[in-house]
Amino acid sequence: MDEKQIVGEKAAEFVKDGMVVGLGTGSTVFYTIQKLGQLVKEGLSIKGIPTSVQTEEFAKELGISLTSFSEIESIDIFIDGADEVNSELELIKGGGGALLREKIIARGAKTFIVVADSSKRVEKLGALPVEVIPFGYEMTEKHIRAIGLVPEIRLNRENPFITENGNYIFDCEISEYVQPERLERMLNMIPGVVENGLFVGMTDLVITLDQEKCCHVKKVRTLERDFESLSNVFYIFTMILPLACPFKIVGKVSGNSSSVISFCIISERVEGFKSVAIRFQRSCLTCIGQ
Numbered sequence: 001m002d003e004k005q006i007v008g009e010k011a012a013e014f015v016k017d018g019m020v021v022g023l024g025t026g027s028t029v030f031y032t033i034q035k036l037g038q039l040v041k042e043g044l045s046i047k048g049i050p051t052s053v054q055t056e057e058f059a060k061e062l063g064i065s066l067t068s069f070s071e072i073e074s075i076d077i078f079i080d081g082a083d084e085v086n087s088e089l090e091l092i093k094g095g096g097g098a099l100l101r102e103k104i105i106a107r108g109a110k111t112f113i114v115v116a117d118s119s120k121r122v123e124k125l126g127a128l129p130v131e132v133i134p135f136g137y138e139m140t141e142k143h144i145r146a147i148g149l150v151p152e153i154r155l156n157r158e159n160p161f162i163t164e165n166g167n168y169i170f171d172c173e174i175s176e177y178v179q180p181e182r183l184e185r186m187l188n189m190i191p192g193v194v195e196n197g198l199f200v201g202m203t204d205l206v207i208t209l210d211q212e213k214c215c216h217v218k219k220v221r222t223l224e225r226d227f228e229s230l231s232n233v234f235y236i237f238t239m240i241l242p243l244a245c246p247f248k249i250v251g252k253v254s255g256n257s258s259s260v261i262s263f264c265i266i267s268e269r270v271e272g273f274k275s276v277a278i279r280f281q282r283s284c285l286t287c288i289g290q
């Protein structure tokens with residue numbers, strides 16, 4: 001059994017009867033889907049949401065029922081491969097061009113499991129696909145270059161590769177380190193960029209292999225998500241009791257580590273509370289190891 005098959009099949013163990021399952025794209029999750037097809041034949045009842053036409057067709061061939069966003073409230077679990085995984089379980093995806101649909105599903109899933117053979121583990125994330133609309137892509141390329149990346153248009157023979165959403169992809173070399181979450185935001189602010197392949201703070205588990213070829217299931221810290229929830233509660237609190245609360249949250253930002261920064265109880269009403277706010281932010285950052 002090759003590595004992709006071991007990790008791919010292992011992930012199928014996390015799928016339970018009645019679940020809505022996001023089905024990823026690629027040669028690793030292929031084995032998960034194949035295994036799910038076998039389990040469905042043995043009686044497992046699930047509904048799949050595919051991330052690409054290729055996956056959709058494969059799932060149909062295997063007899064896996066599919067559903068659509070209009071028919072479901074949420075996605076229980078999303079299983080997908082990755083091109084690069086670092087020690088923080090931050091990912092680069094999109095080698096197969098399916099990054100946009102994958103990110104939509106990853107963001108909507110309660111649990112996101114990544115299946116990755118050992119070749120995907122990297123110290124530094126380095127080769128990032130960025131999906132852009134064809135209109136003005138030459139200008140978009142300049143803007144991507146201006147933030148320090150080295151983009152190269154992905155080709156299909158001599159023509160630009162076209163994604164299933166009708167867009168182009170720039171494969172970008174990350175030459176200088178920028179914090180992934182920041183880079184993700186910077187890219188997505190460029191007009192013409194539809195999405196990029198950085199998946200930060202989304203992964204719940206990575207199934208991979210070590211040198212002894214043992215299957216490992218790593219749990220990512222959920223602290224950032226906890227902070228996000230706490231931030232939401234606090235935000236609602238200050239909305240309900242604006243007069244009673246001495247703090248004002250400047251903005252509710254969803255996301256991850258920097259949402260802690262925007263956990264931002266910056267006092268607008270009482271000057272003295274500013275130092276409290278700053279100390280609080282610092283302790284949050286220490287907690288998440290920044």
Ligand SMILES: O=C[C@H](O)[C@H](O)[C@H](O)COP(=O)(O)O
Binds near residue numbers: 081083092095
């Ligand atoms: O667009 C493709 C996806 O992001 C894949 O999940 C990724 O490229 C990994 O694919 P594979 O399992 O074939 O290495």
